[in-house]
Amino acid sequence: MQGKQSVQLLNIQADERVFADMANDDANPCLSCGACCQYFRVSMYMGEMASSPGGTVPDELVSRVNPYIVCMKGTEAGHGRCIALRGEVGKPGIHCAIYAQRPSPCREYRVWSNDGSPNPDCQRLRAKIGLPPLPAMPG
Ligand code: SF4
Numbered sequence: 001m002q003g004k005q006s007v008q009l010l011n012i013q014a015d016e017r018v019f020a021d022m023a024n025d026d027a028n029p030c031l032s033c034g035a036c037c038q039y040f041r042v043s044m045y046m047g048e049m050a051s052s053p054g055g056t057v058p059d060e061l062v063s064r065v066n067p068y069i070v071c072m073k074g075t076e077a078g079h080g081r082c083i084a085l086r087g088e089v090g091k092p093g094i095h096c097a098i099y100a101q102r103p104s105p106c107r108e109y110r111v112w113s114n115d116g117s118p119n120p121d122c123q124r125l126r127a128k129i130g131l132p133p134l135p136a137m138p139g
């Protein structure tokens, strides 16, 4: 599941979390989907905000959940579109405006498992917006 040819590159963090980066090309199904970015509440510790040491997520794009947790604006109650999502959901060109700065839940959410099988949540959310199911991971 790793390597330069993979559409889904996995990066193991110092704390053993696994982050996934998707290729910026036609093999990436997310670039014509975006369903998850208008479904989940995308919450994170305040330390992920750009104003915190090592943080990346622009402060102006988050809402306060409690003294320690923030979430992406638009996703506060779930079933809402993230403020960083650009384009029309389910259409080519949909993308995250802060992909390189996105929060950890977005990095941990994976399209394909280690065995190459598609994420069942992707399949469910894609079906909701009329997209076909994902195939097994290519390559
Ligand atoms: S639901 Fe799955 S395929 Fe669609 S954008 Fe999200 S991660 Fe990508």
Ligand code: SF4
Binding pocket: 036, 037, 042, 072, 082, 083, 084, 085, 086, 095, 096, 097, 098, 099, 102, 103, 106
């Ligand atoms: S930050 Fe980007 S990847 Fe995460 S939910 Fe928002 S648009 Fe999607």
